[in-house]
Amino acid sequence: MRPGGLRTRSAHVEVRCAILAALADPESLLALPPADLDFTVRVTRRAQVLGRLALHLSARGLLERLPPTARDALAGALAMAESRARVTLWELDRIAWALREDAPTPLVVLKGCAYALLGLPNGAARLFADVDLLVPEARLGAVERRLVDSGWRGVELDAYDENYYRLWTHELPPMVHAEREVEVDLHHNLVMRTARSQPDPALLLAAARPLPDGRYAALAPVDMVLHAIAHLFLTSEIDDSVRELLDVDQMLRHFGAGEPGFWEELWPRAERLRLARPAYYGLRYASRLMGTPVPDRVLKAFEAAAPNGLVRAVMDVCVPLAVFPVHPDRRTVGAAAARFALYVRLHWLRMPPGMLVRHLARKFYVRHLRRSAPAGN
Amino acid sequence: MSASFPAMRVGDLGAADWSRRLSGRGAGVRVGPFDVLLRVGPTELHAHLQRLYADHPFLTGPRVYSCHARLRAAWHLGRPPARRVRFSVDGLAPHEDMPRGQGLAVLEWGLNLAIAMRFHGFLMLHAAVLERRGRALLMPAEPGSGKTTLAAALAMRGWRLFSDEFGLVRPGGTLLTPVPRPLPLKNDSIAVLGEYAPEAVRGPVIPNTRKGTIVHLKPPRDSVARANEPAPVRWIVFPRWRAGAELAIEELDPVDAFMGVATNAFNYELLGEAGFDSVRALVQAGRAYRLTYSKLPECVAALTRLADEDDLGDPDVVANAGER
Numbered sequence: 001m002r003p004g005g006l007r008t009r010s011a012h013v014e015v016r017c018a019i020l021a022a023l024a025d026p027e028s029l030l031a032l033p034p035a036d037l038d039f040t041v042r043v044t045r046r047a048q049v050l051g052r053l054a055l056h057l058s059a060r061g062l063l064e065r066l067p068p069t070a071r072d073a074l075a076g077a078l079a080m081a082e083s084r085a086r087v088t089l090w091e092l093d094r095i096a097w098a099l100r101e102d103a104p105t106p107l108v109v110l111k112g113c114a115y116a117l118l119g120l121p122n123g124a125a126r127l128f129a130d131v132d133l134l135v136p137e138a139r140l141g142a143v144e145r146r147l148v149d150s151g152w153r154g155v156e157l158d159a160y161d162e163n164y165y166r167l168w169t170h171e172l173p174p175m176v177h178a179e180r181e182v183e184v185d186l187h188h189n190l191v192m193r194t195a196r197s198q199p200d201p202a203l204l205l206a207a208a209r210p211l212p213d214g215r216y217a218a219l220a221p222v223d224m225v226l227h228a229i230a231h232l233f234l235t236s237e238i239d240d241s242v243r244e245l246l247d248v249d250q251m252l253r254h255f256g257a258g259e260p261g262f263w264e265e266l267w268p269r270a271e272r273l274r275l276a277r278p279a280y281y282g283l284r285y286a287s288r289l290m291g292t293p294v295p296d297r298v299l300k301a302f303e304a305a306a307p308n309g310l311v312r313a314v315m316d317v318c319v320p321l322a323v324f325p326v327h328p329d330r331r332t333v334g335a336a337a338a339r340f341a342l343y344v345r346l347h348w349l350r351m352p353p354g355m356l357v358r359h360l361a362r363k364f365y366v367r368h369l370r371r372s373a374p375a376g377n
Numbered sequence: 378m379s380a381s382f383p384a385m386r387v388g389d390l391g392a393a394d395w396s397r398r399l400s401g402r403g404a405g406v407r408v409g410p411f412d413v414l415l416r417v418g419p420t421e422l423h424a425h426l427q428r429l430y431a432d433h434p435f436l437t438g439p440r441v442y443s444c445h446a447r448l449r450a451a452w453h454l455g456r457p458p459a460r461r462v463r464f465s466v467d468g469l470a471p472h473e474d475m476p477r478g479q480g481l482a483v484l485e486w487g488l489n490l491a492i493a494m495r496f497h498g499f500l501m502l503h504a505a506v507l508e509r510r511g512r513a514l515l516m517p518a519e520p521g522s523g524k525t526t527l528a529a530a531l532a533m534r535g536w537r538l539f540s541d542e543f544g545l546v547r548p549g550g551t552l553l554t555p556v557p558r559p560l561p562l563k564n565d566s567i568a569v570l571g572e573y574a575p576e577a578v579r580g581p582v583i584p585n586t587r588k589g590t591i592v593h594l595k596p597p598r599d600s601v602a603r604a605n606e607p608a609p610v611r612w613i614v615f616p617r618w619r620a621g622a623e624l625a626i627e628e629l630d631p632v633d634a635f636m637g638v639a640t641n642a643f644n645y646e647l648l649g650e651a652g653f654d655s656v657r658a659l660v661q662a663g664r665a666y667r668l669t670y671s672k673l674p675e676c677v678a679a680l681t682r683l684a685d686e687d688d689l690g691d692p693d694v695v696a697n698a699g700e701r
Contacts, residue, residue, distance in 0.1 A: 033439065034438075034439040034440045034441055035439035035440075037441050038439070038440065038441040038442055041441060042445065042467050045467070046467060046468075046469070066441075067440070067441050068410070069410075069411070069412050069441045069442065069443045070441040071498070072410065072411075072443065072496055072498045072499075073441070073443065073495065073496075075497070075498030076495045076496045076497040076498050077495075079497035079498065079644075079647065079648060079651075080497055080647065082649070083497075083646075083647040083648070083649060086649055326468065327468075328445065328467045328468035329445075329468065
């Protein structure tokens with residue numbers, strides 16, 4: 001579809017190359033011919049990394065050198081990312097205020113908010129949607145009650161979904177303050193209760209480090225990386241998650257270079273937290289797809305957690321097809337099949353078989369058969 | 378924007394050529410600051426689109442498009458099966474499929490949505506904007522307040538149309554950017570404008586949409602031709618139509634004007650401090666009024682008189698016009 005593009009390359013490779021080239025060197029956008037720049041803007045927007053490119057160019061005063069329509073696209077994405085950061089950090093501020101009297105130890109901030117508060121390289125202009133907190137399970141009820149008393153409400157769910165969250169998952173149903181729109185997720189673990197293998201949250205909490213602002217803590221660097229990987233391979237659908245693979249890549253580079261003992265700790269910690277298999281995938285695909293410099297000895301250690309050759313071969317085909325967005329103009333059967341395969345895998349790992357059948361049957365019913373199904377997804 | 382202003386207009390293309398492009402790789406159309414690539418499957422819309430966008434610049438050659446918009450037919454396997462249209466931007470559908478007969482309205486709403494979701498490099502006000510004597514009239518108002526009708530009527534009486542929907546301002550300035558598009562008249566206002574401006578070019582009647590019956594009015598040729606000429610804000614008017622009301626214009630306190638502008642914006646909160654500063658700059662540069670009316674011709678005459686009798690020899694305003 002793309003005028004001037006290489007028709008011989010597959011649609012998927014075209015998307016992947018455009019995103020990786022832009023991330024590796026945002027300034028390369030300035031030299032792209034118009035048709036290629038158009039394509040790059042479209043696919044990086046879809047991959048949720050356009051704001052990151054915009055920040056890089058804007059900080060160096062280079063936005064002005066783009067054609068006006070491209071400049072407007074990047075400026076819009078940057079304003080959006082800055083706005084999301086502002087409202088989520090404000091939400092954290094309000095939560096700290098609501099909990100000011102009953103917090104003996106600071107709550108642990110997860111994911112995007114933690115990256116931003118720590119000033120990590122992947123935290124800047126990262127589009128994040130929610131506030132995610134890790135709360136000791138014993139404190140969960142008290143924290144939830146306190147938030148409800150201060151104006152937060154649980155999102156309205158039917159009985160099945162409410163039960164699904166409370167009995168099976170690693171988080172409470174999402175909460176939103178009556179006057180704001182940011183979703184707050186209170187977690188008591190990093191993966192679902194029903195998952196085949198899961199870390200002991202006490203280990204994570206014990207190793208957490210207080211953040212400079214004094215009101216929150218963040219996971220230890222190794223745990224933070226393992227969580228980002230677990231999120232990618234064990235808790236959420238992997239579709240279009242370039243941004244999260246980029247988190248893994250950037251944190252491995254950042255901590256690998258600056259955090260003493262980081263690489264030595266990675267394998268024993270992954271084993272201890274029972275996240276060795278997802279960590280194996282995380283390191284494998286970060287280094288293969290993003291070129292993350294993982295020391296050979298570390299990759300070798302993680303070979304012990306590798307799946308059998310067949311599974312690995314299937315994952316090698318499927319993961320890139322799912323992580324990178326599909327071509328905006330050309331549908332490919334391969335990507336759809338890969339995404340479906342990973343969707344099935346994800347659920348297989350998250351739930352025992354009987355529960356899986358019930359859950360998927362219900363999802364199918366709600367999506368396709370129920371009369372007054374709510375719009376959207 | 379004007380560096381390479383294309384000479385060719387949508388109306389210059391042969392009907393078959395236009396249709397072939399819409400069905401194929403897409404037709405590029407410049408709409409104010411936005412370059413839009415349209416792909417439209419349902420062929421019954423092609424001629425209507427060419428008439429309504431006849432004066433808009435037609436874009437050729439590779440470029441960065443502001444959005445790649447697509448409307449295509451979709452079948453729904455319900456009881457009975459239904460013909461629908463699906464709107465998508467860059468391959469993603471932002472909302473559910475709509476009845477096929479509403480294709481034109483769906484495309485126009487879709488473009489509004491795509492603009493509102495993306496272009497935060499502008500403060501985007503929910504407002505009708507027109508220009509007279511080189512100054513902009515900004516009319517912020519909620520949906521259903523009759524601002525499209527009023528914008529259409531003013532545009533048919535010599536005012537230059539910027540938009541019936543978007544007041545676009547670059548943060549830090551007080552210049553409004555035109556984005557002239559077809560005007561979606563709704564329900565009773567279709568007949569009102571039919572009487573008021575029978576010569577205007579119209580699209581097809583689209584009944585039973587979620588906003589009632591809709592007919593699109595082609596924007597005036599001059600407004601489209603001068604879409605690359607912004608204008609500084611001068612008059613901020615909050616219009617209110619009320620059956621049987623006497624015409625009344627009262628000057629508004631700047632604080633009330635600020636609230637009125639800020640609460641009728643798509644992205645005031647998203648822009649944070651820049652949003653606040655921009656609205657303050659607009660309110661300080663302009664004069665604000667509340668306008669109540671019931672008869673359209675009377676209202677158009679009053680606004681025209683307001684503009685024509687205004688003493689524009691204010692050096693501050695002229696100085697503002699230069700900033701960008």
